[in-house]
Amino acid sequence: MTNKILLFSNLKVHNAFKYILLGLAAFLIQNVADVFAQKKVSYDGYFEIGGKSEYDDIYIESYYKVKLETEFEINENTKIEIDMRSDSEDREMRLYEASASIDITERLELEIGDLRKRFGIEEWTSREKLPTIRRSMINRYFEPLGYVNREPGIQLEWKMEDFFISCGIHYNESHAFTFIARGSKSKLAGFDKVFAAFQTIRTRDGQVPHSSAFNGGLVCNVKGFNMELEAFYGQDPIESYYSSISGEKDNVYFSALKTTISKKFSLNSKVISVFEPLLLAGILVNDIDYIDVNRIQVLLGINIYFNDNTRLMINGDLILSNHFYNKSKRTLSGSNAIIQLQIRW
Amino acid sequence: MVRNFIKYLLYFLLIVLAGSCELVVDTPLPKDYGLPVYSLIIDEEDYGLFKKNVYSNLKINGTLIISGKEYKIKIRHQGFSSRGNFKKNYIIEYEMSDPILSCPKIILSAQAIDPSMVRSFVTSEIFKHTDLYIFDIHPVVFYINGNYEGLYFLIEPVNLYFFLRRNVKVDELYKAFNGNAFFSYELLKDVKYGYEKEYPEDENFRSLEKLISITSSNTEDFPGHLEKVFDVEKFLQYWVVTILTYNWDGVIHNFYLLKNGSTGKYEVVPWDLDRTFVQEGSLTAFPGGNYLIQKLMNYEKYRTMYKNYFRKILNDSFREDVLFPKIDSLKSLIIKAYYDDRWILSNGYDINYETEKVKSFIKERIIYIENQLRNFQ
8 A cells, every 4th residue: 555655646756757758849849840851860870899808707708789870950959869789799779869959049958868867977978989998997886876877858958168067857767866967167277177067866666765976077188198087976875775774874975086098199100090098097985984995997908090980999907896804805806808899980 | 287186196096006906816706505596797787777777677688697507688677566675576588498497487586575585485385285376486596797686586477388387278367466356346347457467468358357247246156157167166275375374465466367278267376475474454364355255155165165175284284393394494595695685684684583483473373273263164
């Protein structure tokens, strides 16, 4: 009976959310009346092939992946994006993302659909455009916590010269709402860009507690060295749940710091156009009350560009983790080496 | 300023790295709990997506490693009200079949509402002493991407394959759901509110509607009409075990109705037995708070049959010397995995205390039922 009451109360919220979506859909339809007379269709995507060796694995695993992204420019204000992907493991095409963006004014854009939460540099950059093959250990840690990746929602983006502000609301099928806001300023205090983001996840119908997280960082370029530095701080809802039901503290806070440094060397070769060494280093503390229990990532990589869209990527990813019950010893679990050829279009 | 910032940041990283590499050891091997290990590997992005789809039936591809052998699977969340629980239940679909249960689809059940973790198993053991079809259940330990998710139970789902394994011809199969699976049109205005058609996948409920109209009716030859379309003996046996184990959650939902292709009769198939051995509500007070069971009790022949089934099950299986060794042997099998299960530990559950509670319940229940039977004519 209790569950039924809960479901009913949620139904009201769901309906409200549904009506907002329907309203926006109506607005979208109004804008896309000439949907069958698309002015422009563009294609984007990649093909990747490579081999991966995980620490403790006997075999090198080969793979290939494909992304097909189609963008329909319905009119000068409205675009629709459909992202389909597949890989050698699944061998079935999956709808990865579908979204619509509407330019409300020259500076204001509305996005609706299955959108990335854009929490951190790695979330507002397409994976194929990152200098590394995989996302960082910190980003991967955020996946099951719900702070990153796609969720149905609405985002409003406002741009003016050096300023950028966006805010959004997302809702997922675990009955959780996310409110997210992000802001950045270019050319500040000698840095190319300074940014910050905040999100809060409000859960319903489950035992997972509410949680919030903050991200801030900067991007700069010194003598051709491109550097990104990011810090993260927030609640780990899973650890908070375990901690609170054990009668310990109600909230467990994580903290993380990550930097990526790379430099592109142009070569006067007919085959290789650019050579890009890179370093990604990060530290993740799952519970800031135990700062000596952490995970460290050091990734060394080389990107060899044959042209703007084709590159050979080699990553050696070292992950050192220790445990609460054995702080002095670290394992290499999760470390890996990957080589990959990527062709984008 | 920027250059100095980068320089000091790199020094900091170097110091952290140097300090961390003091001693690198091999990754510890998974602990041996003496139970089959189900280790699921899913892509991190897919795992994130999966966690955001607790209330949907989104299927995610993964690789399940069992005894060193890899199986391609699809996984999705399972259950209705249990989806809000922190420890989740899953449905796993194999390309081939599960090596333990030998069926293409299995349920990985957290048994999150049973702190003893023995209730479903013990109740299914009691059902094995009846004529009813009952699912197989096995304890396993479950990992996702190398992290120990805890003690789980593999449960064989009741579907077409379940009956195929038992050489039973299925005409129709319905799942009682929504807390509305009544046997009377006075309580159930539309059978679709209480029964979900599992097989064949169509919207034809005519046969079930006919059954409910018979169970609802008060015709002169009610037993004669009913027995033509309904296996009353199995229904009575179901209710005997339901009363004995206090399976209150299996009264208005959580059972299946099979229309047996060989007999042409409907019969009950038990399901979801984790809310047993706990006194809750009055639905399972002797002789049973169910419309049909109360109606059947108006007939002497059914009362006699009911009493005889109680006697048989009390003699055969619902006995301390039969059930307690089963509880103890399951306890000793799962105890290591139980005490390493973070969810169980965080809730402060203790298997010794919880299984003793189940045993006390059984003792008290035997006395209660014996007393009731003495006065039951």
